[in-house]
Amino acid sequence: MAASDTMRAVRIAEHGGPEVLEPTEVPVPAPRRGEVLVQVSAVALNNTDLWTREGSYGRPGDPEALSGWRGPVDFPRIQGADVAGRVAAVGPGVDAALTGRRVVVDPAIYDAEGPDANPVGLMGSERDGGYAEYVTAPAERVHDVTESPLTDEQLATLPTAYGTALGMIERGRLRKGETALISGASGGVGLALVQLARARGAKVLAVSSGSKTGPVREAGAHEVIDRASAVPLAEQLRAAAPEGIDVALDVVAGDLVGEGLPLLREGGRWVVAGALGGYDVTFDVRRLYLHNAQVIGSSMHTPTHFGLLMDLARGAEIRPVIAATYPLEQAARAQEQLARRDHVGKIVLRP
Incomplete structure (x- = not known):
């Protein structure tokens, strides 16, 4: 468990511009049954971070409505879908051998159990994400990449961007x-x-x-x-x-x-x-x-697609490009750079 019971995090309490990103101290979350606690090494930014913060997804029948991608956001919310880190603790019913392993988290919340389930929610949107020192995740969504030659920053770029890309390629x-x-x-x-x-x-x-x-x-x-x-x-x-x-x-x-x-x-x-x-x-x-x-x-990926992606990561068959790295407290500046779209590659926060 964490040395202290609180952690640094950046969260939003309402929709708005970069100014609504608020650095704060919050309790370290406790992993529930079937979950693990991940110490975040790197978290990558995505367009969905901007659109969730702005509430720009609209709703069926009301394209201009302020909304997260699956409906109203439950504020306050810690953003950040793309997490690479190490397992710091496990909840009840989870194999303790996972502790200390280097992992990437599949950020999707699925509509069913099976290998071809559809994503209906996202870490950082429908549950708290990785703009923090620690985050919890279901154990079955945590993939052991201890052996991957990719850096933590490179691994963090994979879940949403590469997951979405592989989902498109597979569905197409x-x-x-x-x-x-x-x-x-x-x-x-x-x-x-x-x-x-x-x-x-x-x-x-x-x-x-x-x-x-x-x-x-x-x-x-x-x-x-x-x-x-x-x-x-x-x-x-x-x-x-x-x-x-x-x-x-x-x-x-x-x-x-x-x-x-x-x-x-x-x-x-x-x-x-x-x-x-x-x-x-x-x-x-x-x-x-x-x-x-x-x-x-095509929205994101299935558990099968994500498994294929993690195989590619372990073999370093893809080489993600890092455009910039920021400390956690500068999440607003990082999102501003992302919104300018004058970079190539991924922007990463290091908690």
């Missing part, structure tokens, strides 16, 4: 030799998609802009298409993939869906896991049904 059934289009390729999920799609043996076309195209190419993209170019995007895509695209892995949405759907090959799949370019989408539905195409929504 991307196979070796297929052509993948990746939008928003310099962001956390985008770079993860580039690395994972390349590792799977796909031909990777990535959409990025300006100064970020170099790092995207380094991450494994075969071709990088500059969104800021004067040449229309669809024209650039057609030139880069004259045979068409098998799977689009899209975190931007907006106009890209309507522009890009006609570029899908027969039986192509358009997988959407974000709306950075806007949630209001228009497309020609004939391009969908006449070509047996599919538009697939």
Whole structure:
């Protein structure tokens, strides 16, 4: 257990700007039956941290409503979905041999027990997360990565960005030799998609802009298409993939869906896991049904996907890029940098 009964944490008590992130001292949580207590070594930031803080998810029937991604947030809430650390203590019914092991936490709260369960909640949103010195998690969601050559910071980047990316790739059934289009390729999920799609043996076309195209190419993209170019995007895509695209892995949405759907090959799949370019989408539905195409929504990952990701982490088959590291107390500054979107890679807090 912790040397003291309190810990440093950063939490939000309401929706708002970075100013609502409040450094504070709170009791160290006690692991309940079936849970472990993890001492947090590193916690990575995600867009969901910004959107949860701002309450910008909307609700069914009311897209402008202030809301977390699954409804109202139970304040005060400690943010932070992506935790790497060590098991400090175990609750009743948990194997004590886990104590001291280096772990990554699967942040998803699932709707069922099985390997293909859907995520319906998230650590840092529906339960307290890793913007703290300690966090509790169900023992079955804690993955032993003691042997991984990746650093704690690199491990912390994996759960949401790489989990979301692998979920998209699996749901889109991307196979070796297929052509993948990746939008928003310099962001956390985008770079993860580039690395994972390349590792799977796909031909990777990535959409990025300006100064970020170099790092995207380094991450494994075969071709990088500059969104800021004067040449229309669809024209650039057609030139880069004259045979068409098998799977689009899209975190931007907006106009890209309507522009890009006609570029899908027969039986192509358009997988959407974000709306950075806007949630209001228009497309020609004939391009969908006449070509047996599919538009697939993808939110996070299943327990099976996360297990595959941890295997990749143990073998260091992916190499996450760290853009910046901040101490816990500077969570607001870290979120401000994330919101500016002028970085490549992941931003990490070190409690």
